[in-house]
Amino acid sequence: MKSLKPFTRIAAGLSALALIIAYFVPIWQILMWAPQYPEGLTMKIWINNLTGNVKTISGLNHYIGMKTIEVSMFPEFSYMIYLLGALIMFGLLVSWVNKRFMLAAYFLIILGAGAAGLVDFYNWGYDYGHNLNPDAPIRIPGMAYQPPLIGTKVLLNFTAFSGPDIGAWILIGVSFLLFGLLVYEWRSKKNN
Amino acid sequence: MNMKTNIRILFGLIVFVALSTFLYNCKPKGPKAAVEGGAAEKVYVAPGKYDEFYNFVSGGFNGQMSVYGLPSGRLLKIIPVFSVFPENGYGYTEETKDMLKTSRGYIPWDDLHHVELSETDGVHDGRWAFANGNNTPRVARINLKTFRTDEIIELPNSGGNHSSPFITENTEYVIAGTRFSIPMGDNRDVPISSFKKNFKGTVSFIKVDPQSGRMSIDFQLRTPGFNFDLSHSGKGPSHDWFFFSCYNTEQAYTLLEVNASQKDKDYIMAVNWKKCAEYVKQGKGIKVKSNYTHNTFDEKSSTATSTLEKEVIQLDPAELKDVVYFIPCPKSPHGCDVDPTGEYIVGSGKLAALIPVFSFTKFQKAIADKAFEGEFAGMPVIKYEAALHGEVKRPGLGPLHTEFDEKGNAYTSMFISSEIVKWNVKTLEVLDRVPTYYSIGHLSIPGGDTKKPWGKYVVAYNKITKDRYLPTGPELAQSAQLYDISGDKMQLLLDFPTVGEPHYAQSIPANMIAPNSMKIYKIEENTNPYVSKGEGKTKVERKGNQVHVYMTAIRSHLTPDNIEGIRMGDEVYFHLTNLEQDWDVPHGFAIRGAANAEMLVLPGETQTLKWKPTEVGIVPFYCTDFCSALHQEMSGYVRVSPVGSNVPIKFGTGVVEDTDTKEAH
Numbered sequence: 110m111k112s113l114k115p116f117t118r119i120a121a122g123l124s125a126l127a128l129i130i131a132y133f134v135p136i137w138q139i140l141m142w143a144p145q146y147p148e149g150l151t152m153k154i155w156i157n158n159l160t161g162n163v164k165t166i167s168g169l170n171h172y173i174g175m176k177t178i179e180v181s182m183f184p185e186f187s188y189m190i191y192l193l194g195a196l197i198m199f200g201l202l203v204s205w206v207n208k209r210f211m212l213a214a215y216f217l218i219i220l221g222a223g224a225a226g227l228v229d230f231y232n233w234g235y236d237y238g239h240n241l242n243p244d245a246p247i248r249i250p251g252m253a254y255q256p257p258l259i260g261t262k263v264l265l266n267f268t269a270f271s272g273p274d275i276g277a278w279i280l281i282g283v284s285f286l287l288f289g290l291l292v293y294e295w296r297s298k299k300n301n
Numbered sequence: 302m303n304m305k306t307n308i309r310i311l312f313g314l315i316v317f318v319a320l321s322t323f324l325y326n327c328k329p330k331g332p333k334a335a336v337e338g339g340a341a342e343k344v345y346v347a348p349g350k351y352d353e354f355y356n357f358v359s360g361g362f363n364g365q366m367s368v369y370g371l372p373s374g375r376l377l378k379i380i381p382v383f384s385v386f387p388e389n390g391y392g393y394t395e396e397t398k399d400m401l402k403t404s405r406g407y408i409p410w411d412d413l414h415h416v417e418l419s420e421t422d423g424v425h426d427g428r429w430a431f432a433n434g435n436n437t438p439r440v441a442r443i444n445l446k447t448f449r450t451d452e453i454i455e456l457p458n459s460g461g462n463h464s465s466p467f468i469t470e471n472t473e474y475v476i477a478g479t480r481f482s483i484p485m486g487d488n489r490d491v492p493i494s495s496f497k498k499n500f501k502g503t504v505s506f507i508k509v510d511p512q513s514g515r516m517s518i519d520f521q522l523r524t525p526g527f528n529f530d531l532s533h534s535g536k537g538p539s540h541d542w543f544f545f546s547c548y549n550t551e552q553a554y555t556l557l558e559v560n561a562s563q564k565d566k567d568y569i570m571a572v573n574w575k576k577c578a579e580y581v582k583q584g585k586g587i588k589v590k591s592n593y594t595h596n597t598f599d600e601k602s603s604t605a606t607s608t609l610e611k612e613v614i615q616l617d618p619a620e621l622k623d624v625v626y627f628i629p630c631p632k633s634p635h636g637c638d639v640d641p642t643g644e645y646i647v648g649s650g651k652l653a654a655l656i657p658v659f660s661f662t663k664f665q666k667a668i669a670d671k672a673f674e675g676e677f678a679g680m681p682v683i684k685y686e687a688a689l690h691g692e693v694k695r696p697g698l699g700p701l702h703t704e705f706d707e708k709g710n711a712y713t714s715m716f717i718s719s720e721i722v723k724w725n726v727k728t729l730e731v732l733d734r735v736p737t738y739y740s741i742g743h744l745s746i747p748g749g750d751t752k753k754p755w756g757k758y759v760v761a762y763n764k765i766t767k768d769r770y771l772p773t774g775p776e777l778a779q780s781a782q783l784y785d786i787s788g789d790k791m792q793l794l795l796d797f798p799t800v801g802e803p804h805y806a807q808s809i810p811a812n813m814i815a816p817n818s819m820k821i822y823k824i825e826e827n828t829n830p831y832v833s834k835g836e837g838k839t840k841v842e843r844k845g846n847q848v849h850v851y852m853t854a855i856r857s858h859l860t861p862d863n864i865e866g867i868r869m870g871d872e873v874y875f876h877l878t879n880l881e882q883d884w885d886v887p888h889g890f891a892i893r894g895a896a897n898a899e900m901l902v903l904p905g906e907t908q909t910l911k912w913k914p915t916e917v918g919i920v921p922f923y924c925t926d927f928c929s930a931l932h933q934e935m936s937g938y939v940r941v942s943p944v945g946s947n948v949p950i951k952f953g954t955g956v957v958e959d960t961d962t963k964e965a966h
Contacts, residue, residue, distance in 0.1 A: 165883045168856060172930065246857075246931055 111209045114297060117290045118204050121212055124283045125200020131193060132156055136276030137230070139256060141166065143267045152178070153274060156193060157186040173254060173265070174245025175237060185229060196222060209294055216287040223280055231258050234271075343785060344795045346373040351815070354747050354808040356760065357416045357430050358781075361802030364411045366432055366443060371747070371758055371808055372783055374797030382441045382450045383411030383434045390900030391450075395874065395909035396829070397598075399605035403437055403455050404592040412436045415466060415531075415805040418445075419514075423470040423536045423752030427813035429514050431466035431475050438462035440477055440507060442514055444600075446819045451598045454516045457591030457613055458485050458503045464529035468509075470540055470752070474574060475516065477505040478529030478545050482552075486589075496554040500526035503615070504545065506574060515597070520581045520614045521589075522572065522625070525678040526552055528561075529570075530635050531702075536643035536752050539661040541575035544646050546630065546637035550677070562652060566629040566685065568677070569637055569648050571664065573624045577616055585621065586614035602829040603822070603906045619679030626668060627677055628659055629685040636702035640711065640726050641752050645690055649700035649713060656700050656713060658729060660690035691729045696722045701742060702805075704749030706756040706786055712749075714741040714761065721761060721784065723791060735791045737782055739765040746786070747808035755810060759784050759791065762803040770798055779803055820884040822905030829907035831876035836860040841952040848873045850952070854888035854902065855880040856929040858954055859922070862937030866950035869914055869943055875922075878907040889925030892939070899925045914941040 113121070135153035138161075142149045151161040159180055167177040180186055199218060203211045238255025241248075254264050257271045273281065346352055352370025355377075360367055364384025368377045385392030385401065392401045392409055401409055411434035419429040429451075430443040438456035443449065456462055456477045464478030482500040484491050491499045502524040507516045528549040535542040550567045553560030580586065589612065596607045618625035632650035639646050646659040664683065666672075672687035699717030706712070711726050719740050723733040743762045747755040766780040778798035785792040824834060833839045833851045839860045842849045848871050853860045859877075867873060879888045881904040891899040895912050902908045914920065923936035942948040 162883070168881070168883065246934075 111294075111298065112207050113203075113209060113212060113294060117212065117294055118207055120286065120290055121215065122201055122204030124286050125197050125204070127279055127283060128193060128197050128200065131276040131279055132190070134275035134279075135160070136274055136280075138270075138272060138274040140270040141267050156189050156276070159183075170254070171242075172245065172247045173252075174242035174248065175254060176240070176242075178237075183233070192222065209298075212287065212294065213291060216284065216291055219280065219284045219287060223277075223284065227258065234258065340785075340792065340794045344372040344374065344783065346370065346375070351811055353811060354755075354758070355811055355814050356745070356806055356808045357418065358762070358799060358806035359413050359416050359432065359804045360800060361414065361804055362412050363801030364413050364434075365801060366413060366416060366430065367800055367803075368448070369797070369799070370811075371760070372794065374781065374783060374795050376800070378448055379800065380443055380448050380450065382432050382443065383413055383439060383453070385409040385898070387898035388901070390898050390908060390910065393898040393910070394900045395911055396602075396604040396907075399607040400450060400453055400596050400598060402596060402607040403439070403594050404457070404609065405437065408437045410436075411439060413441075413801075413804075414463060416807050417466050417468050417475070417805075418807045418809055419472045419509075420468060420751060421471055425748055425751055425807075425809045425813065426472075427809055427817070429472075430807075431468065433462050433465035433477065435461055435463050435480065438477065438479070440466045440475055440516065442509075442516060444514075445814050446817050447600065448818070449598065451514065451600070452516055453594075453596045454507060454518065455593040455595070456505050456518070457593040458521060458589070458615075459483075459505065460502075464504070464532045464545055466507075467532045467534060467543075469534040469543070469574065470536055472509045472511070474519070474534075474543075475507040475509055476532055476534075476543060476545075477507060478524075478532055479503050480528055480530070482526035482528065493554050496526060497552050500552070500554075502526055502529060504529065504572065505613075506577065517595070518593075518610075518613050520577060520586055520616055522577065523615050523617050523619075524570070524625075525550075525680075527567075531637050533637055533639045533646075533750060534574075535639055535661065536641065539639065539643040539646075541573055542661075543572045543574050544637050544639065545570040545572065546634035546648060547627075548633035548635075562633060566631050567633055567650075568627040568682070569630045569634060569646065569659070571626045571628060572618075576624050577621075580616060580621055580624070581614055586616050589613055589615050599828075600822075601826055603827075603903075603908060604829060622680075625680045626664075627680060627682040628664065628688050629674070629682065630657055631655065636700070636713075638703040638705075638711075638750060640705050641707070641754055643752070645726050647703045647711060647713070649703060651699055651701055651716065653700065654695065654698065656693040656696050656703075656724075657685075658690045658693065658726070659688045663690065664688040693724050693729045693731065696724065696731055697734065702744055704744055704746040704759065705754050706746055706749070707754045708756070712744060712746060712759050712786070712791075714744040716740050716742065716764070721759060721791065723786070733790050735784060735793060737761040737763055738769050738780060738796065739763055739767060743803070743805045745806045745808060747810070750807070755808075757785070757787055758794075758808075759786050760806065760808070762799070762806060764802075766798075769796055821882055822903060824878075824880065824882060824905040827878070827905055827907060829876075829878075831874075831878075831909060832907045833876070833878045835880070836954070839952075841866070841950050843950055846871050848950075850875045852877045852890075853880050854878070854890070854924060854935070856886065857924075857931035857935045859890075859924065859935060859937050860954040861952035862954045863956065864937070864952045865940040865942075866948050867914060867939055867941050868946050868948075869917060869941060871914060873912045873914065873939070874909050875912065876907060876909045877902050879904050881905070886928055887926050888928055888935070890922065891925045892922035893920050901926060914939070917941050917943050 137154040139152040153160045203215045234256045239253045261270045354371040356369040356371045366380045381391035417431045418425045432441045438459035442452040444451040459479040460481030460483040463480035466475045479502045482502040484499040504522040508519040530546040532545040547568045549561035591613045598605045630648035632652040634648040635651040636649035667683045667687035672684045673681045674684045697715035697718040701714045703713045724731045741761045746759045761782040763780045766777040769780045783795040879902040900908045900910045920939045
């Protein structure tokens with residue numbers, strides 16, 4: 110079992126600490142524009158909360174039978190703080206144990222966490238966009254309102270954008286960094 | 302006919318045609334359309350773009366204040382102040398009707414003449430606008446965050462509040478000088494002909510709290526019985542002084558147009574308000590029993606409260622000696638304006654053919670030298686020449702008001718000759734003149750009565766409209782003109798119609814107001830006692846013959862929208878809370894047969910409309926503001942039963958019982 114280079118060890122530990130920021134910044138964002146909302150409506154998803162024009166969005170979406178968005182509709186909010194904590198602990202452990210396989214495992218776990226998050230978000234979006242109140246004032250046969258997973262989508266009079274906010278960007282940055290560290294370790298192994 | 306005769310006839314015809322053509326061409330053409338190139342570009346504000354200035358314009362006999370954008374001349378809003386406004390329920394809803402209470406009862410109208418924006422260090426600060434009620438003497442304060450009337454204070458011992466609401470450099474005081482003198486005190490049932498003996502004037506100094514803006518009458522100055530027209534505070538070196546134009550120093554009480562125009566000179570009354578305030582603090586004032594109301598509007602509950610005050614402090618300048626001086630000013634002065642440096646005081650005698658400009662330094666020296674020509678009612682009258690800086694010669698006819706630019710120029714409105722005349726304050730030389738359409742009253746330059754005029758434009762607010770717009774029958778809109786004053790010559794840019802009858806107006810750069818403009822009321826901060834913070838909190842309560850409906854509105858339904866158990870003889874109060882927290886989603890409320898008005902309820906706010914049923918049956922109500930795609934569905938029914946009916950109180954929204962089908966089964 111190879112030990113890590115001192116640089117890798119420090120970088121991996123720091124990247125784990127960087128994830129702490131994700132507790133204090135929004136992770137994901139949904140932005141919406143309509144003719145009546147040129148200034149745009151925003152919904153920011155935090156580790157355990159929602160902010161932005163959530164009530165306004167719900168108020169508008171009730172016409173097409175979408176559910177009222179509120180914190181309680183996301184069970185994820187109750188455990189995500191612990192999951193992130195576990196990620197951070199694992200990252201620090203990489204630095205502590207100082208073994209290459211731990212670094213590889215950390216990278217895979219981070220990737221897995223990101224992928225799981227996207228799947229979870231997609232599932233919520235699917236349910237939110239398809240599971241409509243049959244008594245809604247506006248019903249358009251065959252129309253679903255699933256928000257985009259990543260990117261921009263036109264939904265009736267709204268243009269919706271979904272994408273990472275600071276928290277997710279940190280996660281992306283960390284995963285790139287870890288990948289770089291793995292390459293660095295692998296190259297130095299070859300050189301030895 | 303011979304050849305000679307033919308030639309003579311031909312010659313005669315030629316002479317006739319030539320002469321008539323010549324005479325026709327000599328006939329004046331009437332006012333030329335004086336719009337020159339580039340005007341359209343200068344006033345064009347592209348769709349979606351904003352104006353450069355807010356223009357707060359008095360509405361005169363509509364009792365409101367209107368807000369225009371400059372340079373486009375677009376009407377942005379009418380702010381209800383002294384008059385009821387059925388459009389949004391101001392003065393009709395239970396919450397707002399106390400704003401129009403006076404010691405004489407509920408007065409739903411007034412004549413709003415002048416607008417003054419609050420100042421800090423002699424410069425507009427964009428916090429409040431003040432306005433005067435000319436008829437039933439009042440002063441109002443408008444909040445420039447909400448564009449709503451936040452406060453109205455009544456003025457006791459005043460016959461009419463024209464010389465108002467001018468302010469001091471740090472908004473320490475708002476002034477209210479009485480236009481009509483009247484007998485005061487206990488003996489008021491006197492012959493009109495006893496004017497000289499019994500009639501008195503007052504000037505009220507209303508203190509403004511620097512934080513909250515709350516007004517209170519600090520003191521009233523007792524003045525001789527003549528008419529106060531306009532006023533302006535000093536600035537910089539003249540900071541401690543206030544200058545008032547007075548007319549009818551003849552003290553006429555009938556046919557004033559003749560009898561109050563006899564004297565060659567009336568007065569500008571100079572008041573050392575700083576000294577007055579000190580005397581009041583020293584207890585030199587006299588407490589006088591006077592009833593007046595003080596109405597305030599609470600932003601959190603959107604509710605007005607009216608308090609009856611019982612006493613004012615008065616100062617007698619004839620006894621105090623050194624607080625009031627009279628400066629003679631030709632021919633019934635109207636405008637009384639102080640230039641940005643605070644050194645020059647311009648009096649505009651409305652019947653004079655010149656404009657006197659007084660010097661503050663000379664005025665101070667005249668006091669020190671006791672250069673008095675006599676006394677009026679125990680107060681010194683300064684020698685005209687001793688205070689005079691000079692006269693603007695042949696400015697035009699009927700000078701009324703003067704505003705200033707940032708380059709040392711003054712602009713005076715000329716009612717009779719219907720023009721604006723530009724002149725240099727120091728040299729008194731006339732520089733330019735432009736016609737106005739027609740008979741200009743007030744004029745306004747952005748910041749034009751402050752220490753720091755922003756200049757750029759002057760707006761003429763005219764008294765006669767006639768042919769300026771498409772005719773609309775005998776009653777016309779008023780007419781205003783916008784001129785560019787950035788160059789040496791004034792350039793007419795735009796003609797725009799105005800509502801009511803504009804008198805004075807003031808403008809302020811948009812960026813001093815727009816960023817602070819409120820968008821919604823926060824529902825969690827709503828302290829109205831009848832608020833329903835959520836549909837679950839709605840209810841209908843009977844208290845004797847009063848029924849209180851706690852109702853909510855959100856796109857696109859009212860809760861409750863089915864109400865039963867109302868009886869003839871009930872007084873029903875609809876307390877409507879708008880649950881929206883989104884910009885520009887007001888909901889309205891109207892019910893058939895309401896004897897008052899509709900009401901507009903802004904996001905997060907609660908307002909109450911009182912309604913008395915007039916017949917047994919079902920009465921519809923609905924949202925009046927087209928709020929959403931399903932606005933037409935935003936309605937409901939009240940069931941009105943006869944007196945003594947035992948139909949129970951019942952209410953709800955979305956409860957479908959279908960009594961008719963049940964009965965059929």
